[in-house]
Amino acid sequence: MRTVALAAGVSIKTVSNVINDYPHIREDTRQRVLEVIETLGYQPNLSARGLRSGRTGAISLVIPDLRNVYFAELADSVMAAAAKRGLVVMIEQSGGDRERELEILRGPRMRMVDGILYSVLALGQEDADLVDVPTPVVLLGERIFGGPTDHVTMKNVEAARAATEHMLATGRRRILAFGAHENEVIGSAGLRLRGFRQAFDSAGLHHDDALVVDVGNWHRGDGAEAMRAVLASGVAFDAVVAFNDAIALGAMRVMQEAGLRIPDDVAVIGFDNIEETRYSLPTLSTIDPGREEIAETAVRLLMERITGSEERIAPREIEVDFRVIQRESSTVTVL
Amino acid sequence: MRTVALAAGVSIKTVSNVINDYPHIREDTRQRVLEVIETLGYQPNLSARGLRSGRTGAISLVIPDLRNVYFAELADSVMAAAAKRGLVVMIEQSGGDRERELEILRGPRMRMVDGILYSVLALGQEDADLVDVPTPVVLLGERIFGGPTDHVTMKNVEAARAATEHMLATGRRRILAFGAHENEVIGSAGLRLRGFRQAFDSAGLHHDDALVVDVGNWHRGDGAEAMRAVLASGVAFDAVVAFNDAIALGAMRVMQEAGLRIPDDVAVIGFDNIEETRYSLPTLSTIDPGREEIAETAVRLLMERITGSEERIAPREIEVDFRVIQRESSTVTVL
DNA sequence: GCCGCACATTACAACGATGGAGAGTTGCGT
DNA sequence: ACGCAACTCTCCATCGTTGTAATGTGCGGC
Numbered sequence: 001m002r003t004v005a006l007a008a009g010v011s012i013k014t015v016s017n018v019i020n021d022y023p024h025i026r027e028d029t030r031q032r033v034l035e036v037i038e039t040l041g042y043q044p045n046l047s048a049r050g051l052r053s054g055r056t057g058a059i060s061l062v063i064p065d066l067r068n069v070y071f072a073e074l075a076d077s078v079m080a081a082a083a084k085r086g087l088v089v090m091i092e093q094s095g096g097d098r099e100r101e102l103e104i105l106r107g108p109r110m111r112m113v114d115g116i117l118y119s120v121l122a123l124g125q126e127d128a129d130l131v132d133v134p135t136p137v138v139l140l141g142e143r144i145f146g147g148p149t150d151h152v153t154m155k156n157v158e159a160a161r162a163a164t165e166h167m168l169a170t171g172r173r174r175i176l177a178f179g180a181h182e183n184e185v186i187g188s189a190g191l192r193l194r195g196f197r198q199a200f201d202s203a204g205l206h207h208d209d210a211l212v213v214d215v216g217n218w219h220r221g222d223g224a225e226a227m228r229a230v231l232a233s234g235v236a237f238d239a240v241v242a243f244n245d246a247i248a249l250g251a252m253r254v255m256q257e258a259g260l261r262i263p264d265d266v267a268v269i270g271f272d273n274i275e276e277t278r279y280s281l282p283t284l285s286t287i288d289p290g291r292e293e294i295a296e297t298a299v300r301l302l303m304e305r306i307t308g309s310e311e312r313i314a315p316r317e318i319e320v321d322f323r324v325i326q327r328e329s330s331t332v333t334v335l
Numbered sequence: 336m337r338t339v340a341l342a343a344g345v346s347i348k349t350v351s352n353v354i355n356d357y358p359h360i361r362e363d364t365r366q367r368v369l370e371v372i373e374t375l376g377y378q379p380n381l382s383a384r385g386l387r388s389g390r391t392g393a394i395s396l397v398i399p400d401l402r403n404v405y406f407a408e409l410a411d412s413v414m415a416a417a418a419k420r421g422l423v424v425m426i427e428q429s430g431g432d433r434e435r436e437l438e439i440l441r442g443p444r445m446r447m448v449d450g451i452l453y454s455v456l457a458l459g460q461e462d463a464d465l466v467d468v469p470t471p472v473v474l475l476g477e478r479i480f481g482g483p484t485d486h487v488t489m490k491n492v493e494a495a496r497a498a499t500e501h502m503l504a505t506g507r508r509r510i511l512a513f514g515a516h517e518n519e520v521i522g523s524a525g526l527r528l529r530g531f532r533q534a535f536d537s538a539g540l541h542h543d544d545a546l547v548v549d550v551g552n553w554h555r556g557d558g559a560e561a562m563r564a565v566l567a568s569g570v571a572f573d574a575v576v577a578f579n580d581a582i583a584l585g586a587m588r589v590m591q592e593a594g595l596r597i598p599d600d601v602a603v604i605g606f607d608n609i610e611e612t613r614y615s616l617p618t619l620s621t622i623d624p625g626r627e628e629i630a631e632t633a634v635r636l637l638m639e640r641i642t643g644s645e646e647r648i649a650p651r652e653i654e655v656d657f658r659v660i661q662r663e664s665s666t667v668t669v670l
Numbered sequence: 671g672c673c674g675c676a677c678a679t680t681a682c683a684a685c686g687a688t689g690g691a692g693a694g695t696t697g698c699g700t
Numbered sequence: 701a702c703g704c705a706a707c708t709c710t711c712c713a714t715c716g717t718t719g720t721a722a723t724g725t726g727c728g729g730c
Binding site for chain 1: 685686687688689
Binding site for chain 1: 706707708709710711714715716717
């Protein structure tokens, strides 16, 4: 910058002013400075700017695992939303490990960013207070409600209920709740199970507890394994409401290997609307959680907190709308 | 830091020395400083450190698209390798767009990182010189060889040849080269096609050019579409060597819909060994490109360039070993 | 008891940018 | 012509850290 100033015959500060669109600069001065910048290929040092201004132009996205397609797609949407606002995204993977999730949040790296999008799996409601750090945080996901930060989430209960009602509407009654977690109340599994039950309750139907299936980690392999166990146990069922797409796809594969036809013998619906659901065989019905809107909203809220003045706005809870996407795996069977 | 120094009764520099493990510090002083740091919850300001030392502890990973599972998995491996060395990763998506790929490389953001892992789709050999930027760069992928930077890649030719030979070994002769790109010589498509042809040549067999299929963008949908076209054209074939897993999966789905049995009617092998290939129906044979080793090597080379003294080491080309992974989609048919 | 050396600590000046205050220059109304 | 406001630009201090050089201690050897 020093060199630029020298070459343009102005002060360093004037160069800075040009770069930052300070209004009171004569047009010819501005042009001259811009030309010199162009010629010399000058680029501002972000570290110095960050030091002086306190803003780095980077936000952090903390997620469990990029290999999980849902999170990769979420990261993609977040990066798009961030890019629109001139921000870069630093991704941190927690592996869904509680210690690591906390460690990341408290680490010095988080002081290098202007804000944090925090999507956790292991922290729970009891940790709400721990998320109160100096850097602005927007929480994603279903683990903590009513905490000290903004929170963007999907309508889990309503979506699970809608998925279940979709199955009921096609005449299915022995429906697996696939992906429950023992004793979980909040968290995706807990909320989705609640919605699932609501659908039965309000239809005046009873749901057999034997059809509630715990599926460990919601990876594809877990879904496959759990479905093998179900088939081995001999429990009869005619539909699966899977609590995410990965386990739905894993389960579908196992069922097909076992000779079950989808949707004729068993209808399936998943959750997340990952890209693969459009190409699986059969294509998988699912819940579109509004990923892009979640990302866009989360980044917007975070920006408001970052640029916001001292006014202490109360934490906001935002629930994004979902859509039921019907594909081949739950087409109404012609009897 | 000022506060810490005050509370510990030492100078600011001593605190800095403690943090940076400067050897000549009395043990009790070190302890006292560490205690105060702990108590006050002090954390160093990375921007300031970056400004002063010229190192930020961040590297950038430029990839086309995170939604592409191969790149998501690559990013995961890179982040793991980086984390081992105390680095964070800033991911930038280029969308496979030439202008954007260059823009990212030249943008001020790249001055905020210590090094760049650069995986491009649109740049080509003719752009080799453009990649010569002040920040250390390690190139990934198959678009540029012999450029001014280090380069880590897989053995594309050999791997494609091995995949093809695997198919020939199971008695297939009418094999689709699925994913070729017209006129491409280097680049993944060009190299893999070369390996494909080598397998035929060295077996003394002729390959019918009608079996070379151009598949636009190597996304799953493109594979599906291209396969539909092939089936419509009525060309006979008994195996598919797909140049990546995504198009293999897309094609498999279309073939199955059309009533073809895999591997009985058509054997299939892909490229990349993405997680999904272990769970598709049937499971997909593929080439494991040694993703983790690529990531590990790339980060290592980059670190060497970053910490390396002025000694101008010549650009290195490293080819990582691959493995042929045989799964259900290419099991030998019992005739 | 003095010197020299190794150890332990500190003072000071950067790194490159920006915020704020102020100095110089216009232009306009009176 | 003069004052005042608006404009244009510069000077200085500062963000938090670390490299360099210098200073301050303690100890053994002669």
